[in-house]
Amino acid sequence: MGLESPAMQATVLVEAAPEQIHLECETCGAGLDLGPHLRTATCPYCASPAVVERPPDANRPLPIFALAFVLPRDAALEIAHRWVKGRWFAPQAFRRASVGDTRGVYLPAYLYSAAAHAEYSAEIGENYTVTETYTDSQGKTQTRTRTETEWFSFNGRYAGYVDDVTVTASRGIPNDELAAIEPFDLRALHRYSAKVISGWISEEPSVGIEECVATARGEAIEAVGTRLGQFMPGDTYRSLQHRTWLEQEDAQLVLLPVWVLAVRYREDKPMVRLLVNGQTGRLYGKRPLSWVKVVSLVLIALLAIGLVVWRVSQPRRHRRADVTSMVRGWA
Numbered sequence: 268m269g270l271e272s273p274a275m276q277a278t279v280l281v282e283a284a285p286e287q288i289h290l291e292c293e294t295c296g297a298g299l300d301l302g303p304h305l306r307t308a309t310c311p312y313c314a315s316p317a318v319v320e321r322p323p324d325a326n327r328p329l330p331i332f333a334l335a336f337v338l339p340r341d342a343a344l345e346i347a348h349r350w351v352k353g354r355w356f357a358p359q360a361f362r363r364a365s366v367g368d369t370r371g372v373y374l375p376a377y378l379y380s381a382a383a384h385a386e387y388s389a390e391i392g393e394n395y396t397v398t399e400t401y402t403d404s405q406g407k408t409q410t411r412t413r414t415e416t417e418w419f420s421f422n423g424r425y426a427g428y429v430d431d432v433t434v435t436a437s438r439g440i441p442n443d444e445l446a447a448i449e450p451f452d453l454r455a456l457h458r459y460s461a462k463v464i465s466g467w468i469s470e471e472p473s474v475g476i477e478e479c480v481a482t483a484r485g486e487a488i489e490a491v492g493t494r495l496g497q498f499m500p501g502d503t504y505r506s507l508q509h510r511t512w513l514e515q516e517d518a519q520l521v522l523l524p525v526w527v528l529a530v531r532y533r534e535d536k537p538m539v540r541l542l543v544n545g546q547t548g549r550l551y552g553k554r555p556l557s558w559v560k561v562v563s564l565v566l567i568a569l570l571a572i573g574l575v576v577w578r579v580s581q582p583r584r585h586r587r588a589d590v591t592s593m594v595r596g597w598a
Contacts, residue, residue, distance in 0.1 A: 307469040330459040333522040336545040343526040343543045350550050368529035373469040373522040379483035380430035381516040383491050387509035388422040391501035429487040434479050436472035447551035448544040480518050
């Protein structure tokens, strides 16, 4: 069972999946309204959780697995506070802002796996050293070595298994944001049950399985390309190309633990959303930029570069005199 989950639980079986569901709390009898993309609700009067068990439907599949929260709320808040205060390029109002609206959410995602096959070709480089003789600016004969590369054609076939590709099934949290707080420890997967998500916000999938699988295929093919790059022999390689196809595909709906936090630092600015991995504490957020700080840093950098260029462009005797005067000043 997840952290901070109330002890009591009410489970309701829904025969249809309308846009909004009305149910009664089985503890106190109060009426509850459940949004179209939620699986859980909490009674505002007795704090008892209700878990909606929807019948299997092509548009609303039941989760197969779930990962429990490991990171408690206070730890997620502390991670977020440190991140906010450490953004030097953010406006001062943001760095002084407090983190609020902390919610633990079970995010729907698809866990994808497939058998991958590929035909690949590349050019493999073997390095070797060449020693050469040259005359320096003082007229003296010197020797030096340089590295040359000899290129060979290389091709072959690859077969392997791509697993643990996780893609979001939520319109609210795009896949790049989910990827930013990965990985999750999938060894801790549990078979889905209402007890795991009781007392937490649990979202229904709002992205269809076809779209999720298409995204997962792209990630799987990219993973094959990365593996091939790691597999290439020789000292270096170039022009790696591969034609990859996937077989024995499998996609299972899972619920992932994510802390969602909000930072409000000015009334005329949008809220900044932070995501924290509910297992590992890894954080994702887009900080606002203070253009005054950015421009100031650029000007300082340009001034430093200009000073270095000016010093280098001075005649050697002037630089030597400057150094001598500096040494005398220190003495």
